[in-house]
Amino acid sequence: MAVIVPISPPKTTPTKPIIITQFPHNPKPLILQKCKTIKDLNQIHAHLIKTQFLNNPSIAENFLESAAITIRHQPIDYAISVFNKLNEPNSSAYNVMIRGLVLKNLFHEAVVMFKKMKQNMVDVDEFSFSCVLKACSKLRGLEEGKQVHCQVLKMGFGCCGFVENGLINMYGSCGEVGVARKVFDEMSERDVFSWNALFSGYTKSGRWKEAVELFYYMLEVDAEFDEVSLVSVLTACGRVGDIELGEWVRGFIEANGLKGNLNLVTAAVDMYAKCGRVDMGRCLFDQMTRRDVVAWSAMISGYNQAGRCKEALALFHDMQKANVEPNEVTMVRVLSSCAELGALATGKWVHFYIKKKKLPVTVTLGTALLVFYAKCGSTENLIEVFENMPRKNVLSWSVLIQGLASNGQGNKALKYFDLMLANRIKPNDITFIGVLCACSHAGLVDKGRALFVSMSRDYNIEPRIEHYGCMVDILGRAGLLEDAYRFIQNMPIKPNAVIWRTLLASCKVHKNVTIGEESLKQIRNLEPLHSGDYLLLAGIYSSVGRLEDAIRVRSEMKQLGIKKTPGCSSIEVNGVVYEFFSEDDSNPESEKIYAETEKMMQKIKLAGYVPNVSDARLEAEECDKETSVFHHSEKLAIAFGLIKTSAGTSIRISKNLRVCTDCHNATKMISKVYNREIIVRDRIRFHHFKDGSCSCNDYW
Incomplete structure (x- = not known):
């Protein structure tokens, strides 16, 4: 049994209360320097009322500054109650209150205070404008x-x-980055x-190219920059892929002792x-003497975006071993990596951690x-x-x-699409890709056609x-190959290789040689063929008994030096995560x-599985095709x-x-013989x- 040791709360040094033996004639140092708690504030407030110092505008301003700004962890209500009781507060008092409200993240209230200041005909100055603009x-x-x-322009504070x-x-x-740039210029x-400030505007708006160009301009005019500028420009370099400028900044960091x-x-x-x-990023990461959650998240994100999910x-x-608490950014990237690898157990642990x-x-x-x-296929x-x-x-x-x-x-x-519409969520182009895919997998040709028309007619979404491609898949999957071919010919935009490849895959399933050959011809006109295209056509020939043509296609593939991408499966x-080739x-x-x-394959053979040797390696000898x-x-x-894994566990x-x-047929049989659910992505x-x-x- 684990023994839980209670942790004592950290010892804190109590703040000594102010002891006022005699209230000073100039209370400003007392108010701004020694007033640390609400109790001190109450005591000083009482003396200010008693001595009538609170009627002095500068003293009142100092007291408000202490109540609204200096004592940071106290609510601003106390300062507001004092402010509301002042007789005709001046611009300095208003400025303190606006600044205090901004510091407490009460931005709406800060704007209201500024409006009140204007309504009461109190002089507005540059400090008022600076604070309210921040709000x-x-x-x-x-x-x-x-x-x-x-108001800034009207009152002459524009410079x-x-x-x-x-x-x-x-x-x-x-x-409004364009207006911001106009003010700047x-x-x-x-x-x-x-x-x-301008860098911040560009980065918030995702105008990364402009941010990079701004820094080049900064160098051109020999303007002073600081660490904040460099963080902005490094972020922008990453987004636009400007490694040359990024390297220059990295060199500047090292040369100026900013590591x-x-x-940064x-x-x-x-x-x-x-x-x-x-x-290179990992090398720099490993050299860091201190790493916070942002640094860990940046490196994890880098691996994830590069497809290096393992x-x-x-x-x-490693981050967990270092006892660094992950944040939302970390969780999102880790989940993305788990998704790419199909790492269900690790992702479930992340979900548990979130809870x-x-x-x-x-x-x-x-x-x-x-x-x-x-x-991960976990619906x-x-x-x-x-x-x-x-x-x-x-x-x-x-x-x-x-x-x-x-x-x-x-x-x-x-059904969820219908529920989405019932909840008045307007679908977008991505939604319709999912909806059309759903029609394809469910064999709903008429529904798919109706939704495709509905996109532009009802939602003003121009099909991409x-x-x-989804419509070609819907028609092809249903065996309507002639319809799919005519649909492609009548498309208002030029079909790409993916469109024709989708049709080619349908031709393999439905054993249509004529349209299959035409599809391959169109693919060849658009881009160089890859191994999958040859194998699909060879499969069509094999399926109709034209073995010589299948061998010819495979030989052509071999002569051109086109190698089949090695299959890799992970579990x-x-x-x-283990990988197998x-x-x-x-x-x-x-x-x-x-x-x-071997044991598994012999078992399913007894249950009726027949190996499809046409899926063997191209170079395998006839006697080795089954083993292949x-x-x-x-x-x-x-x-x-x-x-x-234990019996009954999903794989x-x-x-x-x-x-x-062959693997599709074999896996169907394995699921039956071993009484296992097998999910393959x-x-x-x-x-x-x-x-x-x-x-x-049996269509894929």
């Missing part, structure tokens, strides 16, 4: 900010540096805060990662969970997370619909190439895995899963290519194998 900036109150700008900086910041925060003098600035070095790590130099998860484990730590499930985090469960968890999300946006609904569709639950996906066991022997337990594979298909990567992964596999016909969709059948209805 407008935080509120993104563009209209209020414009009104303040008019005051920190008022201009406030205007730049306000317009930038409200998305018209300034007679600019300090580093002016440049940083101790955590924010973290921005450099992030820049390298986003520019595709993940290893390294992202390994680094996350345990009571992290707020924002729309961003909730949607990341939806993507994770959808990509029950997908629906549960969706139903429990406190807030959902159109992307959340779209991910749910797409997730259900790709997992073979097209009808359920369409992806939507046309997660006890939080560790065809005929791979790199696993320490390879001998055991191959023995289990037995050793495909997903079969090795399934055998490993049978060894490492989840992720594969980088489409599942071949291939490059196209999910296959849920159970009791000898698959959710894709």
Whole structure:
């Protein structure tokens, strides 16, 4: 039994109360320097009332400053009550109150106080404008900010540096970066805060190119910059891929002894990662003497965005060992990596951690969970997370619909689409990709056609190439190959290789040589053929008995040096992701895995499985073709899963290519013989194998 040791609260040194033996004639130092608590404030307040010092405007201002600003962790109510009792407070008193309200994040109240100041005909100065512009900036109150700008110009403060900086910041925060730049360009003098305010506007609006160009201009005019400027420009370099400028900034950091600035070095790590130099970012990360959650998250994000998801998860484990608490950004990237790898157990642990730590499930985090469960083929968890999300946006609904569709639950996906419309959530172009996919997987041709027309007619959404591809898939999947071919010919936009490849895949399923050959011809005109295109046509020839043509296509592929992309299947066991390649022997337990594979294949043979040797390696000898298909990567992964998991446990596999016909047939039989649910995510969709059948209805 674990022994829980109670932790004593940290010892704090109590603040000594002020003892006032005689109230000074000049109470300013007492008020601003020695007043530390609300109790001190009460005591001084009593003396100010008694001595009538509170009627002195400067003393009243000092007292308000102490109540509203200096004692930071106290509510501002006390200062407001004192302010409301002052006889005709002057501009300094109003400025203190506006500043105090801004510091307490009461931005709306700060704007109201400024309006009250104007209504009471109190003189407004540059400090009033600076504070109220900050409040407008935080509120993104563009209209209020414009009104303040008019007052600035009217009262002649348009050339005051920190008022201009406030205007730049306000317009930038409200998305009016063009106006912010106009204010900036018209300034007679600019300090580093002016440049940083404009940088902030560009970065908040995602105008990364302009931010980079601004820094080049800054260097050109020899303007002074600081660490804040460099963080902004490094972030922008990462977004636009300007590694040259990023390297220059990194060199400046090292040359000027700024490597101790955590924010700056973290921005450099992030820049390298986003520019595709993940290893350079890791090198810099490893050199950091101190790393906060932002630094860890930046490096994890870098691995995730580079598709190096196993390294992202390994680094996350290191982060846990370092006792650094992850934040929402970390969780989103880790979930994304788990989704790509199909690492259900690790992702579920992350979900449990979110619940345990009571992290707020924002729309961003909730949607990341939806993507994770959808990509791991766990539809029950997908629906549960969706139903429990406190807030959902159109992307959340779209991910749910797409997730259900790709997992073979097209009808359920369409029911959620109807519920989405009932909740008055307007669908977007991404939603319709999911909805059309649902129609495709459910075989609902007429419904798909109606929804495709509805996109532009009812929702003013112009179909993109992806939507046309979905319609080709709907028609092709249903065997309406002539209709699909005519649909492509009548498209208002030029079909791409993906469109024709979709039709080619349908031709393989329905054994249509003529349209299959035409599809391959069109693909060749658009882009160089890759191995999958040749294999699809060869498969069509084989399916209709034209073996010589199938051999010819495969020989042509070999002569051109086009190699089949090696199949890689991954499986997660006890939080560790294992990868398998065809005929791979790199696993320490390879001998055991191959023995289990042989046993598995013999078992399903007895149950009626017949190997499809046309899916064997091109170079395999005739006598070795059966062994070749037995050793495909997903079969090795399934055998490993049978060894490492208990009877009845679901086995989840992720594969980088489409599942071949032989593996599909074999996995159906394995699910029946071993009484296991096997979920395979291939490059196209999910296959849920159970009791000898698959959710894709043998079309993929």
